[in-house]
Amino acid sequence: MRNKFLGTGEDGYHPIRKIKVVLSGLAFAVRYDFSVTYKLIASLGVLIFFSFFRQWIDFLLLLAVTAMMLQAELFNSAIEAVCDFITTRESHKIKVIKDISAAAAGISILIWAVVLAVETYRVARLVVFWLIH
Numbered sequence: 126m127r128n129k130f131l132g133t134g135e136d137g138y139h140p141i142r143k144i145k146v147v148l149s150g151l152a153f154a155v156r157y158d159f160s161v162t163y164k165l166i167a168s169l170g171v172l173i174f175f176s177f178f179r180q181w182i183d184f185l186l187l188l189a190v191t192a193m194m195l196q197a198e199l200f201n202s203a204i205e206a207v208c209d210f211i212t213t214r215e216s217h218k219i220k221v222i223k224d225i226s227a228a229a230a231g232i233s234i235l236i237w238a239v240v241l242a243v244e245t246y247r248v249a250r251l252v253v254f255w256l257i258h
């Protein structure tokens with residue numbers, strides 16, 4: 126509850142508490158947002174194959190776009206939650222805010238989906254090559 130800029134709340138640096146907060150946010154997203162869960166599982170599956178075949182450039186590329194997609198999804202979910210916390214009534218302003226937030230998430234998801242499709246094709250080729258030889 127501390128704000129370092131406003132000088133309110135408890136003083137000091139608490140890295141363990143910070144990690145707990147990050148994990149708690151991630152757990153909320155994975156548990157309650159199926160669209161985040163299945164995208165993470167899809168990426169993790171392909172990432173495991175790339176680490177098995179030691180294809181580190183592909184691994185890092187997919188890791189980067191997965192992180193970008195996840196960030197956008199989490200920010201979008203947080204903005205939606207703030208909007209619904211303010212009001213659940215029909216509001217043109219809320220609609221504009223949510224649509225802009227959804228557009229930002231949509232762009233990241235599109236880039237992630239294109240990279241995932243190309244990388245899945247590459248993994249499939251590696252697996253076939255590995256099975257033949």
Ligand SMILES: Nc1ncnc2c1ncn2[C@@H]1O[C@H](COP(=O)(O)OP(=O)(O)OP(=O)(O)O)[C@@H](O)[C@H]1O
Nearest residue numbers: 202205212213214215216217219220221223224227
């Ligand atoms: N209070 C509101 N007033 C007007 N339009 C709204 C309101 N809430 C949602 N909308 C419209 O519905 C769309 C979907 O909003 P919603 O909060 O249901 O998110 P969602 O797309 O279902 O996201 P998620 O699947 O991540 O929950 C918004 O982009 C907006 O256009």
